[in-house]
Amino acid sequence: MELADIAIKFGLIIIIFLISLVVAMYSTYAERKIAAFFQDRIGPNRAGPFGILQPLADGAKMFMKEEIIPTNATPFLFIVGPSLAILTACIGSAVIPWGQDLVIGGKVIPLQVTDINVGILYIFGVVSLGVYGVMIGGWASNNKYSLLGAIRAASQNISYEISMGLSIIALLLVTGTLSLGEIAQQQHGWHWNVIYQPVGFILFLVCAFAETNRTPFDLPECETELVGGYHTEYSSMKLGFYLFAEYINMFISSAVMATLYWGGYNYPGMDWVTAHVGPVIGPLIGTAVFFVKIFGFIFFFMWVRWTIPRFRYDQLMDLGWKILIPLAIANIVVTGIVITLFN
Amino acid sequence: MSTFYFIAFLSIFFSILVISAKNPVHSILYLILTFFTFTIHYILMNAQFLAIVNFIVYMGAILVLFLYTLMLINLNKESEPVKPFMVKIAAVFGGGILAVALVSSLKSLGVSDPVVLKNPELGLVKNLGKVLFHEFLLPFEVSSVLLLSAMVGAVLLATKDPKEPKATI
Secondary structure: HHHHHHHHHHHHHHHHHHHHHHHHHHHHHHHHHHHHHHHHHHHHOOOOOOHHHHHHHHHHHHHHOOOOOOOOOHHHHHHHHHHHHHHHHHHHHHHHOOOOOOEEEEEEEEEOOOOOOOOHHHHHHHHHHHHHHHHHHHOOOOHHHHHHHHHHHHHHHHHHHHHHHHEEEEEEHHHHOOHHHHHHHHHHHHHHHHOOHHHHHHHHHHHHHHOOOEEEEOOOHHHHHOOOOOHOOOOOHHHHHHHHHHHHHHHHHHHHHHOOOEEEEEEEEHHHHHHHHHHHHHHHHHHHHHHHHHHHHHHHHHHHHOOOOOHHHHHHHHHHHHHHHHHHHHHHHHHHHHHHHHH | OOHHHHHHHHHHHHHHHHHHHOOHHHHHHHHHHHHHHHHHHHHHOOHHHHHHHHHHHHHHHHHHHHHHHHHHHOOOOOOOOOOHHHHHHHHHHHHHHHHHHHHHHHHHOOOEEEEEEEOOOOOOOHHHHHHHHOOHHHHHHHHHHHHHHHHHHHHHHHHHOOOOOOOOO
């Protein structure tokens, strides 16, 4: 690999990292504005025009607050918890294809950090690692509420990972590859996978809500039962990291859903547009379409949060084990039969 | 090669920490790190699928359940079992004899020949799937039946016998 290639990759990583942070930051603002809209309020409007500087004010507040490590906590693991949460949230974006290859001056620049041929499984690995941040932090706090939150997080993640994996298997039968780059390429134009796998998409969506700990599945931080859940004892930026990791996870899972099921950077009539505006602007329009899809999913996450109340814990487990897993297996069987009959 | 020796050193270092850590939760965390080094070993051998499955299944699922169980157990100093002195002596002798037996048997084997793969891309998903579902289809299916029977057995053990009278609390 030449030095120029390394520089390009490095620049791409920095840009993606910054974009995920900015999107996560403004998701907090969007969440409050959307919540205000659903509840017929105004929402934050003091910091800057329309309250646009509110995330910066929140960030400054988080950094200025006193840092407390409880006396009976395990100090090292207490710090490792939020660090691990934010780390796993940030590394997921490495395999997502953000757009078609750019061609600038005869040089091909792929808009994907790395296209490993087990891309989907890499995402799964990162998701399954994410639960350690919550578990270690909850245990190290030495607080019963935190511990209960951590245990809930662990069992919830493991239960929903199974149906998530099964819903992906049906998708793999259709695509025949594990690489996210190839899956995005196959959905050229309007051949989006959601047309072939509608049930699989709904299963994946429900599991994504559970894996990112969003309402109606935010049992690990259920404040009516557990005070603050796993982050009860946390203060200052360590709390900020936990909250921030949730928003980055939401962004990444929206990007994964858009790539796997909603065509990624593809849109109907993309060849015509690329032929007219050239090989630099064309792929960038595709990237913009991809981000529109991502923001649509983020809005959906927030819409659900302010519409549907939280599940009870036994209802959550019943849904995961007794409804989603059988449905996912049935989906695999039906997909397999259809593919065998028509090929 | 130097990467291999570094990672191998880390594997052994973390596995020693697993058995020497005082706190069981810490020892599980070291076990997670040990499994992570195993994942790197698989990647060095170009076995991507095995690496990522080791990562998801062992690091992501099984050890989470280990941690889950340990967090539910009361881990106070008082509840630690205290073994009598003679038992400790016997354990040291037993372990030493086992080590001698293992070392001598390994020595009689001689240095193993490193296996050279005919196809260095064997670890990739596509090739692995073809090998598993063509050449090794029968052993693969038999092992899946074995896992299924273990699962049924676990469910059977966990459910209460309906004929048994309910215990009064």
